[in-house]
Amino acid sequence: MLPVLAGVALVGAGIWIYNELQEQSAAERERWRSKxxxxxxxxxxxxxxxxxxxxEARLSYDFKVLIDMHYSCVKVADQAYSLLKDARKSLDKIGEAIVKTKEQREILFKRKKEATSxxxxxxxxEEITSIQQLRSSLFDDKDEIKKQRDTFQARVKDLNSKTHTLKISIKERTGTRGIEWYERLEARKASRRA
Incomplete structure (x- = not known):
């Protein structure tokens, strides 16, 4: 059975390029799609x-609740950045497949020009048509993932901004414990960069 991409039956080199794309980025694409x-x-x-x-922090300085919320936000952001890496890898692999389809199309044009029968x-x-349909589908797929990635990335940046506000609030509103927590957090961040 021939692979079908968005209603396009692939033949020849199109099958090879599509299968290679699937093999190289299937896990990342699935994680991006599902998560x-x-x-x-x-x-x-x-x-x-x-x-x-x-x-609530304006009314009550519940240190434990606030640092737990900060930790939870950081974990979600880490998971989101991991998904963004999956999206980047998928986009890179789609880009490579687009380049390969262009190269293959040029080879086929040359072969067709030289063919006598x-x-x-x-x-x-037929193979050229298949490659052109695959290219069109790949461009559509790439555009859709870029759109999703950009929206998702904006949401993650917004979460990071709010998480930063929360961190500063913990430092400024929970007394000595908040200042000490903030300083330990910043020291851990600095040691990871070193």
Whole structure:
């Protein structure tokens, strides 16, 4: 059975390029597809919680609740950045497949020009058509992933901004414990960079 991509039956080199793309980025694509919405919902929940806890922090300085919320937000952001890496890898692999389809198309154009038999020309043209349909599908797929990635990345940046606000709030509103926690956190960050 020939592989089908977005209703396009692939033949010849198109099959090879599509299979290579699937083999090289299948795990990342699946993680991106299956986990993105879950992490987006988690980001929304964490943003709401930050807002709620910051408001409550004005009334009550519950240090433990605030640092737990900060830790949870950092974990969600780490998971989101891992998914963004998957999206980048998928985009890179799609880009490589687009380049390969272009190279293969040029080879086929040359072969068709040199072919003498009408049946050979017809067969080569079918492969060219298949490659062109694959390229079109790959460009559409790449555009969709870029759009999803950009929206997701903006949400993650917003979460990071709110998490930073939460961190500063913990430092400024929870007394000595908050200042000490903040200093330990910054020291750990500095030691990881060194």
């Amino acid at each position: 993105r919405e879950e992490v987006e919902r988690s980001i929304e929940w964490h943003e709401e919680q930050i807002e709620n806890h910051l408001h 009408p049946s050979d020309k017809k067969e080569i043209q």
